[in-house]
Amino acid sequence: MKKLKFTRSWRGYRRGQVVEIPGGLATQLLAQRVAVEDRQQELETAAIDHQAETADATPRKRGRPRAIQKPDSSDAASG
Numbered sequence: 555m556k557k558l559k560f561t562r563s564w565r566g567y568r569r570g571q572v573v574e575i576p577g578g579l580a581t582q583l584l585a586q587r588v589a590v591e592d593r594q595q596e597l598e599t600a601a602i603d604h605q606a607e608t609a610d611a612t613p614r615k616r617g618r619p620r621a622i623q624k625p626d627s628s629d630a631a632s633g
Contacts, residue, residue, distance in 0.1 A: 556580040558589040 583589040
């Protein structure tokens with residue numbers, strides 16, 4: 555398979571489109587000057603993964619929590 559860049563439109567391909575084509579057809583297209591061999595190497599690039607800040611939609615309670623006092627057994631109504 556050869557990587558070709560079309561110099562003019564041919565069938566379903568547009569001018570400037572880069573595709574991989576099997577050997578026999580690629581040779582024919584090169585001979586007819588419909589395409590040229592694309593010799594650009596594919597460069598592998600690395601991206602730095604930045605720490606992203608995301609929105610937190612969880613509801614927050616305001617103020618400090620208050621302790622709920624349990625009633626003493628002596629305060630309970632006896633009856």
